[in-house]
Amino acid sequence: MVYDVVIVGAGPCGLAMGVEAAKYGLTHLILEKGSLTESLRKYPRKMRFFSTVDNISIGGLPFTIADFKANRDEALQYYRKVAGYYQLNFQLFTTVDLVEKQPDGLFHVVTKSGNSFIARKVVLATGYFDLPRKLNIPGEELPHVSHYYDEAFKYSFTDVVLVGGANSVVEAALELYRTDARVTIVHRGDSFRKTVKYWLIPDVLNRIKEGRINVRFNSEVTEIGKGLVRIKNLETNEPETLPADFTFLLTGYLPDEHLLARCGVAMDPVTKVPFRDAETFETNVPGLYLCGTVMAGIFTEKVFIENGREHAAAIADHIVGKPIRKVKELIDRI
The missing domain is CATH 3.50.50.60 (FAD/NAD(P)-binding domain)
Structure with a gap:
């Protein structure tokens, strides 16, 4: 035909x-x-x-x-x-x-x-x-690393690192926090993207202020390993190791x-x-x-x-x- x-x-x-x-x-x-x-x-x-x-x-x-x-x-x-x-x-x-x-x-x-x-x-x-936009870093293909976030309950009472600064990261962070995950956001910028849904910004900023969600602005991931994520501050070049049972690379x-x-x-x-x-x-x-x-x-x-x-x-x-x-x-x- x-x-x-x-x-x-x-x-x-x-x-x-x-x-x-x-x-x-x-x-x-x-x-x-x-x-x-x-x-x-x-x-x-x-x-x-x-x-x-x-x-x-x-x-x-x-x-x-x-x-x-x-x-x-x-x-x-x-x-x-x-x-x-x-x-x-x-x-x-x-x-x-x-x-x-x-x-x-x-x-x-x-x-x-x-x-x-x-x-x-x-x-x-x-x-x-x-x-997905790849970061091309060591450990990106490990089984506990994903470029897609699905739902929160699976990650309750675990350490989760979210990479990115747009809607997907903010929504995932809030949902994970409310399901008792220990959440850290890593983002290259000095604040969240301006395109983030306006009703989410006060919520996530208040949770960060309370210390319930951790954030590392001006930072990039350099390596992912079993149970950890290595990052580097882009201003000071200072390295840091974060605990991470799961890592989501939500970078677009x-x-x-x-x-x-x-x-x-x-x-x-x-x-x-x-x-x-x-x-x-x-x-x-x-x-x-x-x-x-x-x-x-x-x-x-x-x-x-x-x-x-x-x-x-x-x-x-x-x-x-x-x-x-x-x-x-x-x-x-x-």
């Missing part, structure tokens, strides 16, 4: 693209290396979205819950219901390895298992949550630039921002589009569900030759 469009990635932006394809009557297939909305499924179990439900809804379907901000489980159920309502066509647990444009203008989408799908157009909506994530390169997409060598048209999101490979955070390069904080979902409408318009709905692309401010 030749699909009108093959979409790589079944996160919220990939689903939004599938919805737009379905609305236009395009034959489509969504390929996803994990489960439906795999990245959201890997979020912390008690995580609550910063954006309101109106800003993360897709397909014109209302996101109806008691609160105006959804938690992880509510979002998973909502996106599942959207996919069912629009009868989106999936092949899950299928990893795409390569997208090749053939001389006849059709694309061959090749999976790691060797299967190939044929499409007139391809949209990459692979997000960024798969590839990046899109898969290697997949983009294998698909022929040109990128800025420094920022890793792919070439794409600012209105249609078509790459330097005609007929190959980018949707969502995959286009952000190292600036993953610039594109998220709230604005990434809108890329799908513009892409679908371009595919069918309709007037393109304008999208305010925050990444152009970089």
Whole structure:
């Protein structure tokens, strides 16, 4: 079968693209290396979205819950219901390895298992949550070290070191502290990131003031060992050893630039921002589009569900030759 469009990635932006394809009557297939909305499924179990439900809804379907901000489980159920309502066509647990444009203008989408799908157009909506930013330090690959935080109860009455200074660290620290973990935050900056949810800042600063959560600002991790983390103060160069039964390196994530390169997409060598048209999101490979955070390069904080979902409408318009709905692309401010 030749699909009108093959979409790589079944996160919220990939689903939004599938919805737009379905609305236009395009034959489509969504390929996803994990489960439906795999990245959201890997979020912390008690995580609550910063954006309101109106800003993360897709397909014109209302996101109806008691609160105006959804938690992880509510979002998973909502996106599942959207996919069912629009009868989106999936092949899950299928990893795409390569997208090749053939001389006849059709694309061959090749999976790691060797299967190939044929499409007139391809949209990459692979997000960024798969590839953590590595610190490249000794001990980073030890079994008690993770780049993903799940839930607090498992770590009760243990020493936990959290590395980073953004939302994920602050939320994890508060949750762990309230589950009787002994928490220390290590961050290169002299304060938490300005993007941390405003309602969390007073809470975490008061817990630090009380001595219930420890923090080492202006510090970086130099080595991780069994039961310990070695750090260095960036101002004094003074070393310190922290107790650590578990270590979470919550330092952010990046899109898969290697997949983009294998698909022929040109990128800025420094920022890793792919070439794409600012209105249609078509790459330097005609007929190959980018949707969502995959286009952000190292600036993953610039594109998220709230604005990434809108890329799908513009892409679908371009595919069918309709007037393109304008999208305010925050990444152009970089």
